[in-house]
Amino acid sequence: MGQVLHGSATTTExxxxxxxxxxxxxxxxxxxxxxxxxxxxxxxxxxATADAPMGPKQVRSTVLT
Structure with missing residues (x-):
């Protein structure tokens, strides 16, 4: 299985x-x-050569209040 790159990655490992x-x-x-x-x-x-994690730094709840 190949490596998974995020959408705006310009290089491979x-x-x-x-x-x-x-x-x-x-x-x-x-x-x-x-x-x-x-x-x-x-x-x-x-x-390291791994992609940095993308997305929000703090995870928010997905449950509506």
Whole structure:
């Protein structure tokens, strides 16, 4: 079974891992993988390659009052 990406994900876990491991410049990696330099910088800062959870931070009740 394949990985599940959220709707606005621009990279896969394999690309994120490659971004974190390669020593190329931010601009070169952005061009190589077809993403923005901001995306490269974001994934270089993170320690994991998993998507961040999307949605509200605090879960609200779904029961009507």
């Amino acid at each position: 394999a690309v994120r891992r490659a971004i974190q491991l390669r020593q190329e410049s931010v601009r070169a990696l952005a061009k190589r993988y077809g993403v923005s330099p901001t995306t490269v910088q974001k994934w270089r800062k993170r320690s």
